Amino acid sequence: MNGMQIAIVLLSIASPLVAAERQVDPVAAAQLAVAKLYGAGQIAGLEGYQSGFYVEGEPALVVTVDSAALDGVTVSIVDAYGERYEGRLVGRDAASGLVLVECPAGVEPPSTFSLTSNAELSLSQRLWALSNCFNIAAGDEPVTLQRARLAAIASMPTSVDEGRPTVGAPAAGSPVLVLSAVTSNPGAGGGVVIDEAGRLVGVLGAECRSPVTGAWLNYALPADAVDAAIARIRDRTNAATADRMAAPHPNRALRRAGLGLIAAITKRSPAYIERVVEGSPAARAGLEPDDLIVAINGATVGTVEAAASAIERGLTRDAAVEITVLREERLVTLNLRGDAP
Template sequence: MFQLNHHTTKRSLACLLGTALLLFAAKPSLSYGQGTSFSSVSIGVQPKIVKIYGAGGIKGLEAYQSGFLISEQGHILTVWSYVLDTDYITAVLNDGRKFQAKLVGADPRLEIAVLQVETDRLDFFAPKAAIDLEAGDRVLAFSNLFGVATGDEPASVLHGIVSAKTPLDARRGAFKTTYRGPVLIVDAMTNNPGAAGGALTNREGKLVGILGKELRNALTNTWLNYAIPMSELNQAIDDILAGKTRPRSVDDSVKRPDHPHSLHKLGILLVPDLLTKTPPFVDRVRSNSAAAKKGLKADDLILFVNDRMAESCKTLKDELSLIDRIDSVHLIIQRGQELLELELKLADGT
């Protein structure tokens, strides 16, 4: 039976708003910005928006999200989420073409990821050309909210204003997120399934930021509609594109040490590796081990090892095999919604 709940209410409101926007967009004579119509702005942005499909599909875990092109070579900026926890990520372009996208890299600290599809000569946003906005500025939010568009249908567009520009870390404990930086709060209903990873632009269609993941205040049970400014992401995007977060284990030319680290030596037991990309969650930590002495705990998620992304149990094991046992191991872990850094080193003679 159909049950009316919070998401259903948001879905109905979004559909009504989407209908109103379509009617508005059908009138190109309406001025929107410096002599620019709403429809022409939307038409100019749509080719840059990407619909992304991957893992999920069970209750509460939608298997889709949004992204946008950031290079002519098919690089796509999106949010880092469970949707990308699969080897079969599908990216659908504005013209309906479908590609299997590969994960280039991610920064869970900023909750972003970069994908790539094998095509070129694409229309794209230049991240470093993004602009900054202040409270009161009008914005447009482009995304595939609710997964409505599956082929060459245009992405949904919401209109609103920037309500505030504020640091998200001021809400520590209220909002469960690893990101701790400035955000743009908008009055458009962007906090909907599938909208995360979409593009926030100004009224002329210039890139401003990326739409954040669904976020609810644990104290007031209210949802936050927000975007992360591109100025906070550009350095991380450059690092990802430069391969600085790419696992070294994918490079066969990297020399392996004679006496490498291992999970067993460090005292770490991961959850059973049953999936293609089983996330490296810690199942148990051996007492008096290097990991135990530094405070690693069961249920911790290992995100990075020596600044290289550990996207799966297999990747983590491979990365450790490239680190000499005499060297320390730097881990970035996620415990709940908190990111922690640990430096593990084996005792002499171990």
């Protein structure tokens, strides 16, 4: 074999290798669009980490599922390159269980998922699930990859967690993708499910049990529901901003009543009474420090902001509000009048 023949043989061997190197691995590309999130948690055994993924937006946006880790107003985001920055929670969507997080201005994510990929689904289709389950990828390590198949498209049942829907799970009856892989793991919520072409198929939901069998559900919210959830979050956020600008400051009614609530450290801080001014309308009504306000005029309030707003709307110098508090494991209903002390 002469030199020319040897060169031809070597080129014929090398060409496929060069071509293979130039091909983009859809799974590796998808891993670049998955983020690791760190927030609150570490309370009562709850994890303070989970998964999320980047979608197109300006500033950059991360989609994830609701959880105890998101009880603050910010959450730490770590991208595929190990870069860390603080994201701002834009809003939540109860119907889907999704949360939208805004990255700081100027952040360019390593990659993003398209919400208009229109990936077709078929039963037993081969899929991949990508997430930061068990916090294996803390820095620039790639997130965990699991092989799966689409077992069914079914309606979401409720959780058996104390008879209430699980935080971060879509509403009962919502269509979900049932997966053959064990994806219901700590930290997996907010991860993605992709097809073999790397297109977004679904979003891994929060850990949730079947109300019938008690078994953990391995499911994902279909990708076509994500865009609608983001639109709902943005609509509510814009409406809430307009309402806050038009509404009177809720602290005025509280100050007139001599009532002080705990600081709203998070958007879901419970409405505990911190102080009651001696001789004030609140004191005459029988309210006490450490009372937990659970209802105003018969309507349930779950947060400091909700309680303060309800008192502001209902309390005047001529009208009273009915306040139900939880005190030493019993409910007490009291009438707070708006008259001056």
